[in-house]
Amino acid sequence: MNGRQRIAAALNGNWPDRTPVMLHNFMMAAREAGVTMRQFREDPKQMARCFGEAAERYRLDGIFVDVDTVTLAGAVGVPVDFPEDNPARSHGSCLPALEGVRDLDPVDLSRDPRIQILTEAVAILVREYGQELFIRGNCDQSPFSLAGAMRGLDQWLMDVAGQQDDELVHALLEYCTGITCQFVKLMAKTGAHMISNGDSPAGPDMLSPRFYSAYALPYERRVAACSHREGLPYLLHICGKTDRILKQMLDIGADALEIDFKTDTQLAHDLFKDKVTFFGNIDPSEVLARGTPELVKLKTEELLNVFADSPRFVLNSGCAIPADTPPENIRAMLACVRTSPLGVERPQGLPYGNDAGLRG
Numbered sequence: 001m002n003g004r005q006r007i008a009a010a011l012n013g014n015w016p017d018r019t020p021v022m023l024h025n026f027m028m029a030a031r032e033a034g035v036t037m038r039q040f041r042e043d044p045k046q047m048a049r050c051f052g053e054a055a056e057r058y059r060l061d062g063i064f065v066d067v068d069t070v071t072l073a074g075a076v077g078v079p080v081d082f083p084e085d086n087p088a089r090s091h092g093s094c095l096p097a098l099e100g101v102r103d104l105d106p107v108d109l110s111r112d113p114r115i116q117i118l119t120e121a122v123a124i125l126v127r128e129y130g131q132e133l134f135i136r137g138n139c140d141q142s143p144f145s146l147a148g149a150m151r152g153l154d155q156w157l158m159d160v161a162g163q164q165d166d167e168l169v170h171a172l173l174e175y176c177t178g179i180t181c182q183f184v185k186l187m188a189k190t191g192a193h194m195i196s197n198g199d200s201p202a203g204p205d206m207l208s209p210r211f212y213s214a215y216a217l218p219y220e221r222r223v224a225a226c227s228h229r230e231g232l233p234y235l236l237h238i239c240g241k242t243d244r245i246l247k248q249m250l251d252i253g254a255d256a257l258e259i260d261f262k263t264d265t266q267l268a269h270d271l272f273k274d275k276v277t278f279f280g281n282i283d284p285s286e287v288l289a290r291g292t293p294e295l296v297k298l299k300t301e302e303l304l305n306v307f308a309d310s311p312r313f314v315l316n317s318g319c320a321i322p323a324d325t326p327p328e329n330i331r332a333m334l335a336c337v338r339t340s341p342l343g344v345e346r347p348q349g350l351p352y353g354n355d356a357g358l359r360g
Contacts, residue, residue, distance in 0.1 A: 003061030004193065007134035007314055011194075011233050011255050011277050015311040019304065019337045022062035022136065022279070022316050023330070027087065027323040029054035036085045041067050044120035051125060055133055058330055062134035065122045066320070067114075069140045069198060072179060073149035075112040093152035098165050101172045109182050119190050126191035137192035139183040142199035142236065143176035143219035144207075150176070153201060160207070160215050169215065177219045181226040188230035195227040196235040196258070203260075205240035212245050217252065224253040235279060239319060246271050261287075261318030265306050273310050281318035282333065289322040293332035300336040 001009070006020035030040040033050040040047055051063045068087035074080040077094035095101065109115045122137045129135065141149065148156040150172070159169050184195050201207065202216035220236055227234035233255035241262040242249065249257055250271065258279040259268050265281060272278050282288055287299050300315070307313035315337060321330075 002132045004130070004132060004134045006061045008193070010311055010314050013274065013277075013312055019307075020061040020134075020314050021058075021334060021337055022064050022134065022314055023054075023058070023060060023321060024064050024066065024284070024317050024319060025054055025321045025330075026051070026064075026066045028321050028325050028330075031323040032057070032327070037087060038082060038084050041082070041088065041114070042117065044117045044124060047117065047121035048124035048128070051121075052129060055129065057327075058334055060133065062136060062314075063125055063129065064136045064138065064196075064316075065118070065125060065192075066138040066140070067118055069145075069200070070149065071114050071118060072109075072139075072141050072146050072183060075109055075115060076107050076146070076150060076179060078149045090149050093150060093155065095150045095172070098151070098159055098168045098172065101168055101175060104175055107179060107182075109179070109186060115183065115186065119186055122187065122190040122192050126193075130191060130193070134194065135192050136194045136196055136235070137187040137190060138196045138198070139180065139187050140198045141180065142197040142202070142216070142223060143173050143180050144202045144216040145199050146176040146179060147172045148201050157201075157206065160211055173215065173219050177222055180223050184223060184226050185230060188227070188232055192232065194233050194235060194256075195230070196237065197223055198237045198239075200237075200239035203238045203240040203242050204244045209244050209248065213248055217248055220252045220254075228253070237279075237319075243267055250275060256314070258316065259318065263318075265303060269306050269310065272312065274312070277312040277314060278307065278310075279314045279316045281316070284317040284319050284321045284325070288317055288329050288333070289325040291329060293328050296329045296332040297336055300333045304336060 001017045006016035009016040010020055029050040033053055035046055055063050070080050070088050070090040073090045078090045079092045080088050080090050082088050126135050187195055202212055224234040235256040235258055236252055236254045237258035239260050243264050246268055256277040256279050259281045261281045261283040282299055287296055
């Protein structure tokens with residue numbers, strides 16, 4: 001099997017010939033390719049080169065094409081900084097009064113330069129690697145996260161908790177859902193094999209499960225449905241310890257969920273098994289970036305052991321891998337998959353995956 005077939009098998013609940021690997025490695029890929037984040041984000045050919053070289057260097061099964069968490073925020077008018085060698089970051093807000101949601105103008109994302117660069121990079125990778133590797137196009141942000149960027153996150157959480165302007169809160173979420181779905185449709189045109197989003201502030205670290213069900217989940221569900229209408233599987237990532245909303249996350253209708261390292265992996269396995277594919281969830285900072293190869297091996301084997309009885313598993317970090325992560329730590333993680341019985345064997349009598357669900 002090639003990488004594209006392995007990840008497609010995992011998404012379909014079929015056994016691949018070994019555990020597939022897809023890394024959240026945009027910062028590390030740029031650093032190893034010798035380009036700054038500014039050069040990476042401003043040139044689709046450079047972006048594609050960085051990801052392609054990393055995929056070849058580590059013999060990955062898929063490419064997760066990401067650039068930062070504020071691409072959509074900038075497109076709708078949120079002030080954004082562009083550091084020379086760090087990911088872009090938002091500051092302030094573009095909607096100081098919630099009542100202003102009634103006057104928001106439509107946004108044509110196809111005209112936004114940063115959207116154009118990202119989607120062109122994905123299209124290049126699909127052309128160059130799409131037959132062999134699984135290409136995941138990331139469409140941050142999900143509606144709840146985008147609304148938080150537009151209002152400023154602290155103010156947005158107070159809007160939601162206050163509930164006195166509930167109609168306006170939902171009006172903003174409707175607006176943001178339209179923006180996110182527009183991005184999904186543009187990404188689908190690149191030929192990407194999968195769509196993903198992040199909804200980081202929607203997790204229990206910042207939002208109660210009750211408010212998650214009322215203000216984040218319904219709109220996450222609509223974005224997943226949008227991806228499915230485009231004929232593509234969908235993945236959602238939420239940061240932090242998500243134990244208290246894992247059952248609710250099954251209602252998103254996503255084909256895969258990418259879970260942070262803080263979450264109880266065994267609980268996620270027990271809930272997700274036979275229902276949704278798990279992507280993750282090695283600690284990117286304390287294990288991959290600052291740990292030893294021996295620690296990386298230990299944590300990887302622990303994770304492989306949890307999912308040894310399920311084909312619905314793709315090994316990844318729990319969140320973005322820091323730029324200065326030692327290559328030997330990535331190789332230690334990959335060696336576990338390629339040499340450990342937990343990474344290469346499947347339960348006896350169960351079939352290997354096939355090409356079902358592959359696009360193109």
